Amino acid sequence: MREYPTDEELMLFIEQMEQRELYAPGHLKAEILKQAFPEKTVEALPKPGGGEQRISLFTYRLKILAGMAAAIAMLMVIPSIGAESGYGEKVTKENGPQIKTEQEEAGREEEEGGVNVNFLFNENMRRANERLNSWVGRINIFE
Amino acid sequence: MVKEAVCTESRLAEIIDTYDKLVFSICYKLTGDYFAAEDLTQETFLAAFQKYDSFDGDNEKAWICRIATNKSIDYLRSASRRSVPVEDTFFELTVEERGSPEEICMEEEIKDELAKSCDTLKPPYNQVARAYYLEELSPKEIAAKQGKSIKTIQTQIYRARQMLKRIYGKGEAE
Numbered sequence: 001m002r003e004y005p006t007d008e009e010l011m012l013f014i015e016q017m018e019q020r021e022l023y024a025p026g027h028l029k030a031e032i033l034k035q036a037f038p039e040k041t042v043e044a045l046p047k048p049g050g051g052e053q054r055i056s057l058f059t060y061r062l063k064i065l066a067g068m069a070a071a072i073a074m075l076m077v078i079p080s081i082g083a084e085s086g087y088g089e090k091v092t093k094e095n096g097p098q099i100k101t102e103q104e105e106a107g108r109e110e111e112e113g114g115v116n117v118n119f120l121f122n123e124n125m126r127r128a129n130e131r132l133n134s135w136v137g138r139i140n141i142f143e
Numbered sequence: 144m145v146k147e148a149v150c151t152e153s154r155l156a157e158i159i160d161t162y163d164k165l166v167f168s169i170c171y172k173l174t175g176d177y178f179a180a181e182d183l184t185q186e187t188f189l190a191a192f193q194k195y196d197s198f199d200g201d202n203e204k205a206w207i208c209r210i211a212t213n214k215s216i217d218y219l220r221s222a223s224r225r226s227v228p229v230e231d232t233f234f235e236l237t238v239e240e241r242g243s244p245e246e247i248c249m250e251e252e253i254k255d256e257l258a259k260s261c262d263t264l265k266p267p268y269n270q271v272a273r274a275y276y277l278e279e280l281s282p283k284e285i286a287a288k289q290g291k292s293i294k295t296i297q298t299q300i301y302r303a304r305q306m307l308k309r310i311y312g313k314g315e316a317e
Contacts (some may be wrong), residue, residue: 004213005268007205019229022164023250026279029159032188037152119253129312 079137150195159188162204168249173215177253178308183218187211206223260310264303271296272303 005013150158182262187210191198198206200317222279253279267289274285288294 004216010209010212013169013212014204017165017168020168020267021250022168022250023253024163024167024173024184025276027275027281028163028167028184029183030161030281032185033152033156035185035189036155036192065271 077135149191151315155188156193158191158203162207163188165204166207169208169211169248170215171253173212174218177257178304178311179218183211183214186214190214205307238308257307261303261309263310264306268299268303268306272298273306275300275303276307 158222163184167180167184170187171177172181174180174183187207190210191207257276258273261269261276263269264272270289271285274288275282280288282293282296282300285291285300286293289296
C-alpha cells in the first residue's frame with residue numbers, strides 16, 4: 001500500500017526532480033485559468049431579446065391577439081345576426097308542422113311495428129340545435 | 144513574504160508560471176501517463192487556488208508539490224488502476240523504471256510517445272493532435288492555419304484527447 005511521503009521524503013524528491021530538465025505542456029496554464037475563472041474567459045454570448053428579436057416577438061403577439069379578437073367577434077356577431085333575423089323562430093315555426101308531420105308518420109310507423117330512423121336522427125339534431133341556440137343567446141345577453 | 148488573503152487571477156497565473164513544470168514533472172514521474180499528469184496538474188493548481196485561504200504562507204513550493212504528490216498517489220490507488228501496487232514506501236515508488244542509465248530528457252520522452260500515438264489517429268484528429276500537443280499551438284492558431292472555426296478545432300482537440308487517453312490507457316494495461 002503506497003503511503004504519502006513524509007516531509008523529508010518530499011523535500012528530497014523535489015530536489016531530485018529539480019535536478020532534471022522539467023517540462024510542462026504550453027496549453028496547461030490557459031486551461032487552468034479558464035477553469036478557475038470561467039466568467040472572464042468565456043466569450044460573451046449575444047444578449048437574448050435584442051432589437052430585431054423584440055420587434056418580431058411584438059408583431060407575433062399582435063397577430064395572435066388580432067386572431068383571438070376576430071374569433072371572439074365572430075362568435076358574438078354571427079349568432080346575434082341569426083337572432084335578429086329570427087332564424088331560430090323561423091326554424092321552429094317552419095319545422096313545426098314538418099316535425100308534427102314527421103311525428104305523425106313516426107307514430108303511424110310505430111303502430112305498424114316499424115321505426116323511422118330518419119325521424120329519430122332529425123329529432124335529435126333539432127334538439128341539439130335548439131340547445132346550442134339557447135346557449136349562444138345567453139352569450140349575447142352579456143353584450 | 145506577505146501572503147495575499149485571496150488568490151486573484153494574476154496571483155494564480157504567477158503560481159502556475161513558477162511551478163507548472165515542477166508539478167507536471169512530478170505527476171508524470173509518478174504516473175507515467177501524459178494525460179493523467181495533465182489532469183493531475185490541473186487539479187493541483189485548482190486545489191491550491193481553492194485552498195489558498197488556508198495556506199499559512201510558509202514554503203509555497205513544498206505545499207504545492209505536496210498537493211501534486213498526494214493527488215498522484217491517490218490516482219494510482221484508485222480502483223481503475225490495473226497495476227498492483229508493490230512499493231511500500233514513497234521512495235520505492237519513485238525508482239527510475241525506464242531503463243536507460245543516462246539522464247533522459249522528459250520533454251523528448253513525452254513528445255516521442257505522443258508523436259507515435261498521434262500518428263495512430265485518423266485525420267483530421269492526427270493533424271490537430273500534432274499541432275496542439277507537439278507543436279503546442281493554441282486552438283486559435285490551429286484554426287487560422289487550417290482555415291476552420293475555433294469551435295470545430297476545440298471539438299476535434301477534445302475528441303483527439305479522448306482517443307489518445309484510451310491509447311495510453313491500453314498501453315498501461317499491457
